[in-house]
Amino acid sequence: MSDITFEFVDAAGNHGTATATVSNITAKSKAKPGTVVLSDDNGYDTALQDGKYNVTMNMWYGENGRIYKLYENDVLIDTKILTDNSPNAQTVVSAVYGKKNGTYRYFAELTNAFGTTTSGTHVVTVSKAAPDKPVLSNDNWDGDGNFKVSMNMWWGTNGGTYNLYENGILIYTEVLTNHTPNAQSSVMTVTNRAIGNYEYRAEIVNYAGATSSDKMIVKVTK
Structure with missing residues (x-):
């Protein structure tokens, strides 16, 4: 049995946490998660660096994580519970939308019972959020x-x-x-x-x- 604490931010910017007790979790991992890599598809759909895109987390091979967290400019924006199928790859996609022109920094955390692995910083630049000229x-x-x-x-x-x-x-x-x-x-x-x-x-x-x-x-x- 273990306790899992979730952090969240509501639309008004208020921070909070919620804790859930989970039992009967079968873990295949034997160490903290493997290397975490972030990527994005901004511009792949429209050829424009607009404010709608996906941020993808890949852990290509190694010990799996049970909890995935994605941070944007150091603020938690997404959390997911994952299945432990170590040593198979893990992939999570987080949809991002409504971003104005600017630079956005992302990093992900992948956590299991043995610890947390943090990705490097991944930067997405939005330059075409506002309409083009009529x-x-x-x-x-x-x-x-x-x-x-x-x-x-x-x-x-x-x-x-x-x-x-x-x-x-x-x-x-x-x-x-x-x-x-x-x-x-x-x-x-x-x-x-x-x-x-x-x-x-x-x-x-x-x-x-x-x-x-x-x-x-x-x-x-x-």
Whole structure:
């Protein structure tokens, strides 16, 4: 019989522990776990270093661990109970998502009754969490007050919301479907504008921030 203590952090950042008593565990290991190696697949799915990826722990051969813990920037983010099949390999995948641009340091601990083995530090750099830049165009070829304003984000990290501003005022909002890294587009019909110049700016937003287009001037002449 043995006691296993779990550490956790809730969404508000509060730390806590919980202890479970476990009996009848058959252990094949005879020493502390073998060498622990971390890797990641950031960019494998979209070719973008975005904020969604997997961190994988491998212990290729040796004494197995019973408890796996993964730390991100020294904070525990994942814990799993493993099966001891020493000396076979052990693999654990931890899903990471919602990370903003920055550098994230990971290390893993693999623990059994004989001790704990800690991996080296594995660094993941996120550089494409925010949406890529949208481009505006229009079809006001005749100069009247009725035209279409089109937004295109040709390739890159997608956004979930599209905002269109006219002379600094938000005039249109649309919910977008995220299918990174494919293109995103939207068309808004503008009507009955008086003679004058109109400045437009597009903005694509996701959890990591907002990315704006260059400003576009449309001239209404009749």
